[in-house]
Amino acid sequence: MDVAHNKWWQISEVIFGIPLLAALVLQWIVPLSLPYGLLTTAVIFGSAVALLGFIVIVFARRELAKLGQPTDPGHPTSMLVTTGIFSISRNPIYLGAVCFLAGIALAINLPWVLILLLPALFACHYVLIAPEEKYLTAKFGEQYTRYAASVHRWFGHIR
Secondary structure, X not given: OOOOOOOOOOOHHHHHHHHHHHHHHHHHHOOOOOOHHHHHHHHHHHHHHHHHHHHHHHHHHHHHHHOXXXXXXXXXXXXXXXXXXXXXXOOHHHHHHHHHHHHHHHHOOOHHHHHHHXXXXXXXXXXXXXXXXXXXXXXXXXXXXXXXXXXXXXOOEOO
């Protein structure tokens, strides 16, 4: 196994971008709105969550770049990155994308994104994460197994 993914669409931009585009179309066809009383809170909270997601993605990409590793799972990796943001999330780019999209959905009152984020998470797991974990296990063996046993897939340490 040379790479985790070998299809052009097996990237987070597609897995999370399609639900975003679908949400925009659905909003145009069947408008949904958050309850009026929640809007101010949703805008503030959503903006903070979107910003947090953006920051997580930036930190993850910087850590990969610092160590000379690709951010595209369609390219082979030469080392297992377990430092920086990767010490608290095995998938910080996907985590950041979820936070960013959920935050944007709340901030701009687009509930369809929240609804379509659920199938996107399902697709993320089966299309992106599972093949990456198989690739990393095959490539790094016990080193990856120890890492996976100590850091959650999404966020936090395993005790």
